[in-house]
Amino acid sequence: MARVTFKIWRGDKEGGDFLEYKTQVSEGMVVLDAVHQIQAESANDLAVRWNCKAGKCGSCSAEVNGMPKLMCMSRLSDYDLDEPITIEPLRTFPPVRDLVTDVSWNYKVKEKIKPFKPRKPDNEDGSWTMYQEDVERVQEFRKCIECYLCQDVCHVLRDHYKHGEFIGPRFFVYTAALEMHPLDTEDRLEDLKKVDGIGYCNITKCCTKVCPENITITDNAIIPLKERVVDEYYDPVKRLFRIIVPNKKKQDSQE
Numbered sequence: 001m002a003r004v005t006f007k008i009w010r011g012d013k014e015g016g017d018f019l020e021y022k023t024q025v026s027e028g029m030v031v032l033d034a035v036h037q038i039q040a041e042s043a044n045d046l047a048v049r050w051n052c053k054a055g056k057c058g059s060c061s062a063e064v065n066g067m068p069k070l071m072c073m074s075r076l077s078d079y080d081l082d083e084p085i086t087i088e089p090l091r092t093f094p095p096v097r098d099l100v101t102d103v104s105w106n107y108k109v110k111e112k113i114k115p116f117k118p119r120k121p122d123n124e125d126g127s128w129t130m131y132q133e134d135v136e137r138v139q140e141f142r143k144c145i146e147c148y149l150c151q152d153v154c155h156v157l158r159d160h161y162k163h164g165e166f167i168g169p170r171f172f173v174y175t176a177a178l179e180m181h182p183l184d185t186e187d188r189l190e191d192l193k194k195v196d197g198i199g200y201c202n203i204t205k206c207c208t209k210v211c212p213e214n215i216t217i218t219d220n221a222i223i224p225l226k227e228r229v230v231d232e233y234y235d236p237v238k239r240l241f242r243i244i245v246p247n248k249k250k251q252d253s254q255e
Helices: 033-043 104-112 132-143 149-153 169-179 187-192 206-210 218-235 236-254
Strands: 002-012 015-025 059-065 065-069 085-088 095-097
Touching: 002 033, 002 149, 033 085, 059 149, 065 149, 065 206, 085 206, 095 104, 132 169, 132 218, 149 169, 149 206, 169 218, 187 218, 218 236
Parallel strands: 002 085
Antiparallel strands: 002 015, 002 095, 059 065, 059 085
């Protein structure tokens, strides 16, 4: 048993500050355990969001000693308990109260992304033929628990506040899952370039580092999407093709 000091941010959208709490911790405890214990002992009105306590719901996202973490998966034994442990809400999103932030912006972003649009069935019974390698390619992206740690650490959102021009790594993963699906026929490349702001990402891989599901966000999602945009809009042959094709379609419609 050890008595540990925690500095927890308390406040709301009007402002706040860190308050200091001390509590006894024992072997095997995680940060969320300590927060709950502090709630019970000395801060009954401390607001914190959590649900499964198993690292699968993404609810207890916060910043522990300045790093975006799931509190339920952050063991106290990984920290220097002789020094205060700071816990604060995700900086990229507006605070609601204490450790709870308003992440509703993410839901609005997701609604704007073009949904899955399957091609016509390959077989007479209405089924499709798919290869296992195509299935496995997008399977990694389905592990996302929408904890938004990647959104929080991304400097485009965190430091430059480009929420109106940039959808963030979480939704590049979501878009990649759709774009790379072997049955999908929708075209999202124009949106990626002009609306979603994929050009802002300079592939620092900070999003990959904080992902609790170990999704290779940068290498397997963002870079392939960037390559598709470059191939579509900056390849000289395709640029010439786009100039010719619209005219041909116009002539066909007039005929």
